[in-house]
Amino acid sequence: MKTWIEKQKALIDFTLSSLARRKVKNLGMLLVYTLIVFLLASVMLFTHALRREAAEVLKNSPEVIVQRMVAGRHDLIPPGYLEKLGRIRGVQKKEGRLWGYYYDGVVKANYTLMAPSAEAPAAQKVADGKIVIGAAMARARGLATGNLISFRSYSGRLFSFTVADVLPHAAELISADLILMSEADYRAFFDIPAGYYTDIALSVANPQEVRNIAAKLAEALPDSRPILRDEVLRTYESIFNWREGIVLVLLAGSIFAFAIFAWEKASGLSAEEKREIGILKAIGWETGDVIKMKFWEGALISLTAFLLGYVAAYVHVFRFSSMLFEPVLKGWAVLYPRFELTPVVDGFQVATLFFFTVFPYTVATIVPIWRAAITDPDAVMRG
Numbered sequence: 252m253k254t255w256i257e258k259q260k261a262l263i264d265f266t267l268s269s270l271a272r273r274k275v276k277n278l279g280m281l282l283v284y285t286l287i288v289f290l291l292a293s294v295m296l297f298t299h300a301l302r303r304e305a306a307e308v309l310k311n312s313p314e315v316i317v318q319r320m321v322a323g324r325h326d327l328i329p330p331g332y333l334e335k336l337g338r339i340r341g342v343q344k345k346e347g348r349l350w351g352y353y354y355d356g357v358v359k360a361n362y363t364l365m366a367p368s369a370e371a372p373a374a375q376k377v378a379d380g381k382i383v384i385g386a387a388m389a390r391a392r393g394l395a396t397g398n399l400i401s402f403r404s405y406s407g408r409l410f411s412f413t414v415a416d417v418l419p420h421a422a423e424l425i426s427a428d429l430i431l432m433s434e435a436d437y438r439a440f441f442d443i444p445a446g447y448y449t450d451i452a453l454s455v456a457n458p459q460e461v462r463n464i465a466a467k468l469a470e471a472l473p474d475s476r477p478i479l480r481d482e483v484l485r486t487y488e489s490i491f492n493w494r495e496g497i498v499l500v501l502l503a504g505s506i507f508a509f510a511i512f513a514w515e516k517a518s519g520l521s522a523e524e525k526r527e528i529g530i531l532k533a534i535g536w537e538t539g540d541v542i543k544m545k546f547w548e549g550a551l552i553s554l555t556a557f558l559l560g561y562v563a564a565y566v567h568v569f570r571f572s573s574m575l576f577e578p579v580l581k582g583w584a585v586l587y588p589r590f591e592l593t594p595v596v597d598g599f600q601v602a603t604l605f606f607f608t609v610f611p612y613t614v615a616t617i618v619p620i621w622r623a624a625i626t627d628p629d630a631v632m633r634g
Contacts, residue, residue, distance in 0.1 A: 281556055286610050288312040288560025289464055289567070291499075292299030295600050297573040298495040300592040305487040307593075309480060313360055313452035316478040317468060330446035335451065335471060341464045343456040347410075349437050351432075353402065358391045364430045366437040378435045387427035387588055389417045404440050414434070420589070427588035479633050549616035553609040561601070569594045587631075 295393040317336065319326050336345050343615050349366040377383055384394060394400060394414050401411045417424045436545065438445065455461050567573060569592055 265277070278554060281552055281559075284552065284556035284608075284612070285560040285563070288557050288604070289563045291608070292561045292564030292604060293567050293573060294357060294495055294499060295578060295604060296568045297576060297592070299597055299600060300489050300568065300595050302488060302491050303595050304424060304592060306308045306493075309484055309487070312480055312483070314455045314458065314480050315453040315465060315468070317413060317451040318472055318476045318478065319450075320476050325450075326334075327443065327447035328448040328451055330334070331450075332472065332475075333451060336451060339464060339467050341456055341460050341467075342453055346452045348450055348452055349434060349443070351441060352448050352480070355392075360428065361389065362388060362428050362430050364432065364437065364440070366432060377431050377433050379417060379435050380411075380413060381432070382412040382413055382429040382436075383416045383418060383430040385418050385426040386420055386423045387389060388500070389414075389432065404442075406442055410440055412438070416516070420498065421570075423588040472624040545616055549613045550609075557609050565594070565596075568592065603633060 317328070317332075319332070320330050333345055333347055336342060346368050348368065351364050352364045353364050356361055364372065382400075389395065392400065393415070395439075396414055396416055397409060398414045401409055403409050412432065432440070437443070455464055461479055461481075465479060466610075468475055468477045533561065567575070572589075572591065
């Protein structure tokens with residue numbers, strides 16, 4: 252075993268010296284190789300981290316959200332629906348919610364307006380005439396605690412509010428465009444009568460019975476549409492997969508061009524390399540040793556490119572918020588949230604990327620080397 256290790260070390264030493272003799276060519280290959288790995292790894296790391304963030308955000312969301320449909324459109328929940336839902340067996344908690352969208356022509360962006368529920372803790376409630384805003388909205392409008400801001404409702408009335416607080420940066424992923432206001436102000440702003448709600452959030456005693464309860468809801472209230480938390484998670488998963496696919500399609504041309512370039516470089520030997528193999532065979536190297544030496548050459552280039560590219564992608568995603576792909580993978584909203592993703596590395600994802608970037612190049616170097624190594628040394632040196 253010790254002899255074998257010493258032999259491999261000698262082969263690697265010789266391989267490194269061989270790479271150094273053609274450093275311009277090898278450095279060019281290494282640079283392009285690293286860039287491709289960096290691009291692919293950045294997309295994979297960013298989308299996987301976004302999926303994890305979405306799952307964490309939705310983890311504590313209601314199991315079922317009930318909407319009322321009129322002519323195929325989402326409409327307000329009328330009085331009496333809360334009591335009907337409460338009579339369905341398995342429903343542990345029900346809560347009417349008030350939320351909606353408002354377009355601000357100043358920054359040309361939509362805000363999400365929401366009234367904290369009556370059962371919310373006192374610390375989360377907002378007094379009449381005051382609002383709590385998200386950090387992205389505060390940046391866009393240049394607002395701070397104590398500032399006054401006015402909005403014109405869809406009925407034409409002008410409402411003025413005092414900024415009571417700005418939500419913390421840590422919550423910006425879900426509160427970038429959020430405006431919290433009291434229930435009375437919300438109903439007055441949107442002209443919503445008492446007893447009406449935007450939708451109803453339900454908590455289920457047994458998570459295994461969520462689909463059964465949804466079926467009971469549809470039967471008891473034919474004009475309702477139950478939305479399950481699992482369905483929302485699958486929707487986010489589909490969105491991220493779709494956006495990841497868009498980026499990978501845009502990169503497909505570059506990836507195929509590199510694949511052709513790498514295959515041509517790996518599978519073709521220059522006259523200098525053939526002469527080197529002939530000399531090694533003439534001085535006593537075995538065919539297996541030559542193949543091992545060239546195998547180590549391809550492995551060192553591909554492994555170095557993979558490690559450099561993956562580390563660079565990790566820093567790009569989790570230190571610089573993936574600024575190259577942020578607009579495509581986050582979306583096209585005006586108010587972008589500023590948040591730091593929790594570093595997440597998926598072992599299967601790393602293995603897949605490793606297999607499709609390192610393995611083909613390393614294998615591609617073996618066949619031409621084997622052909623040159625089994626040829627007569629004199630014929631190889633004469634070309």
